[in-house]
Amino acid sequence: AQTVTQSQPEMSVQEAETVTLSCTYDTSENNYYLFWYKQPPSRQMILVIRQEAYKQQNATENRFSVNFQKAAKSFSLKISDSQLGDTAMYFCASLNAGNMLTFGGGTRLMVKP
Amino acid sequence: EAGVAQSPRYKIIEKRQSVAFWCNPISGHATLYWYQQILGQGPKLLIQFQNNGVVDDSQLPKDRFSAERLKGVDSTLKIQPAKLEDSAVYLCASSLGGGWGQETQYFGPGTRLLVL
Numbered sequence: 001a002q003t004v005t006q007s008q009p010e011m012s013v014q015e016a017e018t019v020t021l022s023c024t025y026d027t028s029e030n031n032y033y034l035f036w037y038k039q040p041p042s043r044q045m046i047l048v049i050r051q052e053a054y055k056q057q058n059a060t061e062n063r064f065s066v067n068f069q070k071a072a073k074s075f076s077l078k079i080s081d082s083q084l085g086d087t088a089m090y091f092c093a094s095l096n097a098g099n100m101l102t103f104g105g106g107t108r109l110m111v112k113p
Numbered sequence: 114e115a116g117v118a119q120s121p122r123y124k125i126i127e128k129r130q131s132v133a134f135w136c137n138p139i140s141g142h143a144t145l146y147w148y149q150q151i152l153g154q155g156p157k158l159l160i161q162f163q164n165n166g167v168v169d170d171s172q173l174p175k176d177r178f179s180a181e182r183l184k185g186v187d188s189t190l191k192i193q194p195a196k197l198e199d200s201a202v203y204l205c206a207s208s209l210g211g212g213w214g215q216e217t218q219y220f221g222p223g224t225r226l227l228v229l
Contacts, residue, residue, distance in 0.1 A: 004155075033216070033217075035217070037220075042222070043202060043222060043223050043225075044220065044221075044222045044223070045156075045204065045206075045220035046220075047217060047218075047219070050217060091155050091156075093155075098168075098169065099144065099161070099168075099208070099216045100161070100169060101146075101218055102158075103155030103156050103157075104155055105153075105155050106153075106155050
């Protein structure tokens with residue numbers, strides 16, 4: 001069984017600054033994928049970034065990057081140059097070999113002008 | 114490319130009534146998922162289809178929930194009879210289903226259900 005934990009229910013950041021969202025997970029599998037999804041108030045879940053566990057290099061997508069620490073089972077998301085449109089719920093999720101996606105409880109991020 | 118479509122967007126019903134949700138996945142996606150998202154929580158998988166076959170329905174409350182994907186494309190999720198605790202957003206997602214590495218899931222806008 002997989003578990004995903006997001007320990008920060010809410011966070012805020014000033015526009016243009018950097019924020020890091022934390023995520024830890026537990027899995028018994030050797031190969032898996034990790035994801036960060038964004039869910040704005042309109043509720044459409046949008047993929048932000050994904051990481052393959054066998055790749056040591058941290059994934060990057062424009063202003064979004066991850067810090068993947070496999071031994072520590074940690075997968076944090078860094079948002080640089082935060083924008084007002086980044087305000088949303090952020091969910092960390094892990095995918096196992098059976099293609100079952102397990103989500104964390106989410107972190108509500110507020111970007112302040 | 115069109116995304117995952119869901120309807121209706123909102124539904125309000127009385128407890129013990131029935132309700133059905135519809136999902137049309139991204140064209141060419143073989144795998145379809147239904148999730149339940151209770152307010153303030155992450156989505157929980159209810160059922161996973163590969164084409165028109167069920168892969169995993171271990172978390173589907175089968176006494177009241179049912180789902181089908183008869184032709185391997187569109188899917189419907191039904192609740193009969195509804196309970197107050199079924200109030201949630203029901204999300205549909207799809208993925209290519211071509212095997213490991215192609216399983217990024219893309220989500221629809223969801224159906225918000227309120228049971229009174």
